[in-house]
Amino acid sequence: MTKKLSIVMAFAAGLSLTSCDKDDNLDPLPICPVGAEAAIGTYEGKMEISGIGNDTIVNVRVQVGRTIAIAPMPLNLMMDSIIAIDPKGETAKELSKMVYYSDYTAKAAGESNIEFDIPMSSSDIRILASDKKYHVMRLGIGKRADCVYAKKDSTLSLNLRADDAVLDGKKVERFKEISLTITKAKRSKK
Numbered sequence: 001m002t003k004k005l006s007i008v009m010a011f012a013a014g015l016s017l018t019s020c021d022k023d024d025n026l027d028p029l030p031i032c033p034v035g036a037e038a039a040i041g042t043y044e045g046k047m048e049i050s051g052i053g054n055d056t057i058v059n060v061r062v063q064v065g066r067t068i069a070i071a072p073m074p075l076n077l078m079m080d081s082i083i084a085i086d087p088k089g090e091t092a093k094e095l096s097k098m099v100y101y102s103d104y105t106a107k108a109a110g111e112s113n114i115e116f117d118i119p120m121s122s123s124d125i126r127i128l129a130s131d132k133k134y135h136v137m138r139l140g141i142g143k144r145a146d147c148v149y150a151k152k153d154s155t156l157s158l159n160l161r162a163d164d165a166v167l168d169g170k171k172v173e174r175f176k177e178i179s180l181t182i183t184k185a186k187r188s189k190k
Helices: 090-095
Strands: 041-050 057-063 068-071 101-102 105-109 113-118 124-126 134-141 146-150 153-168 176-189
Touching: 041 153, 057 176, 090 124, 113 134
Parallel strands: none
Antiparallel strands: 041 057, 041 176, 057 068, 068 101, 105 113, 113 146, 124 134, 134 153, 146 153, 153 176
């Protein structure tokens, strides 16, 4: 982190979520949700972001373990309707690398799919804006989310929505819903 930029957020937990087994030197990790075992792993694909003007597609990695993690979660692309930041500045660079993660529950959907339920989540982010002041932004993500693992081709599809934004404790009235869609991400061979 630099002196100019301090972003504090719960999204940015590490991506060491590859397993639901015990680590040798640590306490046992929480048990994977029942029914999710076949979907545990890392997936690579493209995420389409709609609602920010022109649709944008970014490459992402989704990791399913004790939580679901998406990296990068390109929050820099979602800022225009919330707060003005320099798109080429340090804040935008840091926001473009953010990791989103969420707890989930899972259940078998017939013999061919696993359905995930992702609860609404939000975290505070401290942002240095174009006005050279720090602001606290909270973006609500996950409401009406759906995620499905297809056993047939070992792919993961995920749809999240950013439903609301709060800036410095006040609802951002001009904010419009943003849809984040990943279709048939392939399981990584790594």
